[in-house]
Amino acid sequence: MLGTQTYIKTMPNIAYVETLTVNNNITDSAPAGSSIHAGGRYRNGVINIDENNMTRFTIGHAAQEAGKSVGIVSTARITHATPASVYASVPQRDMEDEIAVQLLEFAPEVALGGGIRHFLPRDNGGRRDDGRDLVAEFVEAGYTFVRTGSEFNALDLANTERLLGLFTGSHMAYEIDRVQQELDEPSLAEMTAAALEMLSRNENGFFLSVEGARIDHASHANDAVGVLHDQLAFEEAVRVALEYQAANPDTLVIVTADHECGGLILGRDNIFSVNIGHLEQYTCSIEYAMSQIGRNPDNAEAILAECGWQFTDADQAMLEMFAPDTAPGATGFMAFDAAEGYVSNWLQYVMSHSQSAGAQIGWSSWTHTAGPVFAFSSGPGSEMLVGNIHLEDIALAMAEAMGVTFPEPVSCNCELPVVEY
Amino acid sequence: MSRKGVVFVVLALLLIVSGVQAYDQPAAGKARSVILLISDGMGPNHQYLAEM
Numbered sequence: 335m336l337g338t339q340t341y342i343k344t345m346p347n348i349a350y351v352e353t354l355t356v357n358n359n360i361t362d363s364a365p366a367g368s369s370i371h372a373g374g375r376y377r378n379g380v381i382n383i384d385e386n387n388m389t390r391f392t393i394g395h396a397a398q399e400a401g402k403s404v405g406i407v408s409t410a411r412i413t414h415a416t417p418a419s420v421y422a423s424v425p426q427r428d429m430e431d432e433i434a435v436q437l438l439e440f441a442p443e444v445a446l447g448g449g450i451r452h453f454l455p456r457d458n459g460g461r462r463d464d465g466r467d468l469v470a471e472f473v474e475a476g477y478t479f480v481r482t483g484s485e486f487n488a489l490d491l492a493n494t495e496r497l498l499g500l501f502t503g504s505h506m507a508y509e510i511d512r513v514q515q516e517l518d519e520p521s522l523a524e525m526t527a528a529a530l531e532m533l534s535r536n537e538n539g540f541f542l543s544v545e546g547a548r549i550d551h552a553s554h555a556n557d558a559v560g561v562l563h564d565q566l567a568f569e570e571a572v573r574v575a576l577e578y579q580a581a582n583p584d585t586l587v588i589v590t591a592d593h594e595c596g597g598l599i600l601g602r603d604n605i606f607s608v609n610i611g612h613l614e615q616y617t618c619s620i621e622y623a624m625s626q627i628g629r630n631p632d633n634a635e636a637i638l639a640e641c642g643w644q645f646t647d648a649d650q651a652m653l654e655m656f657a658p659d660t661a662p663g664a665t666g667f668m669a670f671d672a673a674e675g676y677v678s679n680w681l682q683y684v685m686s687h688s689q690s691a692g693a694q695i696g697w698s699s700w701t702h703t704a705g706p707v708f709a710f711s712s713g714p715g716s717e718m719l720v721g722n723i724h725l726e727d728i729a730l731a732m733a734e735a736m737g738v739t740f741p742e743p744v745s746c747n748c749e750l751p752v753v754e755y
Numbered sequence: 756m757s758r759k760g761v762v763f764v765v766l767a768l769l770l771i772v773s774g775v776q777a778y779d780q781p782a783a784g785k786a787r788s789v790i791l792l793i794s795d796g797m798g799p800n801h802q803y804l805a806e807m
Contacts (some may be wrong), residue, residue: 340806363795370793393789402788530790539787550796558804565805568794575790586786595796600803610807695804705798714785728791735786744798 341572342589345710349719351728352706353593359704363550364427365702366592367419369544369725373733373740378753379515381415381433382423387750388743389423393576393729396738397541404442405529405540409522409564410547411449412437416592420543425748431462439470441475443496443540444532446525450481450500472498483518491531499525508619510563515622521548523570530578539584539736553596556686556697557620559599559613559648578734579713581610586713586735590728594705597698605694613693616642620685626683638685649688654680 355365356375365376371392372382382390382426394404408417413430421440422433423447434452437445453468454460462468473479477496480486484500501519506512512519520528526544546568572589579585598610607617618641620628626641627634638645645653709728711719715735719728733740794801 340802343806367793370791397789412793414787416793445770456804462772526792533788542790544790544792545775546792546794546797549801553796553801561801562804565794565801568792568797569805572792575792582788584785584787586787586789587792589792589794591794591797591801594798594801597796598798598800598804600800600807608807610804664780683792702796703798708802715789730793733787736789737785 341569341576342710343588344576345587345712345716347711347716347720348705348710349711349721349723349727351590351709352722352724353704354724360702361593362702363415363592364419366725367416370590370592370728371419373726373729375726377750379427380603380750380753381419381427383425383547383746383748383750384743385750387746387748389746389750390421390743391741393738393740394420394442394543395538395734396740397731397739398440399741400736400738401536401538402736402738403444403533403536403538403540405442405444405542405555406437406442407444407522407525407542407546408447408545410545410551410680411452411454411505412445412447412500413449414447414547416545416547417447417543423746425746425750427586431464432545434462434468435466438471438475441496444529444542446460446497446499446501446520446529448500448502448504448506453500469498469500473498477671483520484563486520486524486528489528489640491528494532497528497532504550505548508552508560508564508621509567510554510559510617511622513563518627521570523574525684526571526574529556530574534578534582541732541736544575546571548664550595551617551621553598553697554700555620555682556596556700558598558686558690558695559616559694560619560621561596562610562613563619576712584714586711586732588709588711588716588717588719588728588732590709590725592725594703594707595699595701597696597703599696599698599707600694601692601694602694608694610693612694613689615644616689618642620682620689624682634681642665643685643688645684645688649684650692652687653684728744 362378372390398643413433415427430452451461477498480499547562623641718731
């Protein structure tokens, strides 16, 4: 029922947060993450390089200069835009091989997430063209490296000085798939708890950035079930953070978002209610179901049924209306490109429609929107994060609260790209 | 006004001013640590969804 108490809602200070970039009213994660971690405003696609071609240093750098430890946790590739904005500066967010090198140079005490492909050369299962094995270089630099949830669970954290965990080639799994398929990956909350155990040993304190990344990805796919389960997993990470704060009251905890995605609305058509219970029947993310169908298209109907989809007559008509020559088999659906961008084919579109219509949930977009987000906070300094603010104010408040100073910007010696979105 | 009265008024003013300053004072350096949690893509309705 709407109004159930969540951990986020227990936090006393709330700000209404604008997410505008320097020149666009819809941000991507690169300038948004940069604003959150370094202050200032940036253009889409750019991480921590401002309009004067100056590299801006982040709250992570400021914390390091003050003798604090730094941790980065994400369910995305650890080189993806949001986690990268803690430690990297690049003119284009897709320079993830370079970003991985910058992670090594930044040397955080803890880095946990996905994306090992940007740390290994092509002849060793990665995508790096320079032949470098960054995992080996991290180990040489004193890091303990873990590749699976099992290895992660076996860690002796009390005797681990620096930790790198890269659990997947690309992003980590959606939470519903991690649980249902019993994948060997840690949860966001488990990674957060491990990071806190390690970082809290520094008597000077620490900065920890935790990203629940796949809420965004599920929203791009208009996958309400994916959103729901990853949002609940994020809530668990918030619980871990607040429990740490309860035992360590000199900790500022901030919960926010970098932007809205999908234009998600609870309610649709001409109905005065939502039916979230409809989502309980699903056991897979849309991405997982699509990957299974992709491997075995002749078995599409069984896979859909196993994952919980029960197409109504209207859903079936929608499928056949746009792919009439493929009915009743599903093979042809996979070849029918009905929409561009984040929707790979018409079947995926109908899967999203069926799921969301059943739950009476609406979507306005397959990507980010200009809608505002909130920042919830508690602890020392949280009183600065109230009222109407911009993402960049979060960086300034964190620095003020910890009494640290951002290092002076330096020229990036680079050209900023012309971004078309 | 007597000397005691003047002292009383001055002390009262000092108390008020210091109180206002203390209220306005940001918590500079009071947080030893910061935990920042970002739910990428979370608008208000994503959050409400998790409350249902």
